[in-house]
Amino acid sequence: MQLYWQKKCNVTTTDLIPILPKTETTITALNALKNRVPLFSILDPQIVKTPLSTLLLPLDAEYRTTIINAAKKKSALKPDVVVLIGIGGSNLGAWALHDALRTKLIAEGKELPLFYCADTIGGDKTSELLKTLDHHLTSHKRVELIIVSKSGTTLETSINAALCTDLLKKHYATAYTEMITVITDRNSPLWHQAENAGFLSLEIPPQVGGRYSVFSAVGLFPLALMGFDVDALCAGASKVIADLSATTTASASLTASILYILNRRTPHAAVIHDTFLFDSSFELLGKWYRQLSAESLGKRYTLSKELIQAGLLPTVSIGTVDLHSLFQFYLGGPRNNITTFITVEQINTQLAVPNTDPELPAANMPLSQVVDALAQSVQQVYEDDERPFMTIHLQKTEWDLGAFMQMKMIETVLLAGLLDIDPFDQPEVERYKKEARLLLKL
DSSP: EEEEOOOOOOOOOHTTTGGHHHHHHHHHHHHHHHHHHSSOTOOOOTTTTTTGGGGGGGOOOOHHHHHHHHHHHHHHHHOOOOEEEGGGGGGHHHHHHHHHHHHHHHHHTTTOOEEEOOOOOOOOHHHHHHHHHHHHHTTOOEEEEEEEEEEOOOHHHHHHHHHHHHHHHHHOOGGGGGGGGEEOTTTHHHHHHHHHHTOOEEETTTOOOOGGOOOOOHHHHHHHHHOOOOHHHHHHHHHHHHHHHHTTTOOOHHHHHHHHHHHHHHHSSOOEEEEESSSSGGHHHHHHHHHHHHHHHSSSOOSSSOOOOOOOOEEETTTTTGGGGGGGHHHHHHHHHEEEEEEESOOOOOBBSSSSOOOOOTTTTTTTHHHHHHHHHHHOOOOOOEEEEEEEOOOSSHHHHHHHHHHHHHHHHHHHHHHOSEEEEHHHHHHHHHHHHHTOOH
């Protein structure tokens, strides 16, 4: 993972001098948690009540081993189909990594199970998924359901889980219990349901919220089950934590400070943060960050209860398709956004533009080079127009994506510290849930 920001984001080293030290309070607290016990454990009684410890999940080798062993147990049953049932933070991390890294695993000769996500609900969409699963089961395909809900009471997840479980029972009256894994808080309603039914259960640490849970069982179990290298994923994340301790100019500190400066600058304060990804298989990675940023930073009040209505509206754009839909607005519209471009090293660098048509441009040029040229041209135009942006270049590996996701989570918490807001709560989300319970008589 490489970060490029100098001479691109309209923020200078001089601008950063008074801001970077303000991130040290959070970094010092994080290091204190890391060093409180000789061998970091996310479930240690000294750690478990502190939400900030969520950022140290990649360091917990014992917890990760438990997850990997559970995944090995299930993979020994050779599932042909994996269905991840969850919504928001309960599925976005694993889903994003699956889509981003799938090409790499196939290129390595690995056979991946078919993968479906049941998140939202709707008569037509849900019916289509159930028909697809029924077809697989009728064809004697081995199906594994992974049900994820931190609270154990998430409405959409409960409905999807009940429908899919009923379908499994229809085909396997008793053996269906071997085909379900539950990931939830210990002692949640779902946890007790799993215990009573005999499903495999994995614990979400109490302090770990959904949008920060990708390095817990929530993300690691489905990925390990499908053959992804979760040790490499956590190694990349751990390197980001180590860098944060070693230098005040670590990537997460820099990006958090840059976003803060641009958000508070007048005139032309940035109120939109666009993640512009030049690889369509990374779209869900952008949406994972969208949830992380929106729920963590969109806050009405500061920690001292002063009205702030903070946050950057996170949007997701895909290159090259959105060059033909949104680009005109980005360059011609208001100067109220900051862009993070994500460029990705391609696995297939051989596929080239055919030379059979003399009118076809870029004949014989690899498609990866065409995309690179388009990404560079866009960034040059942004620079010429003095539109602030940063660029992150990623390898399509577990290590790099683990580093990227960890950096983004730390960046978000550091930015929340600069804004004096709580990055771990979501009071406005709870308001709609309360109304929904009344309407549905739950």
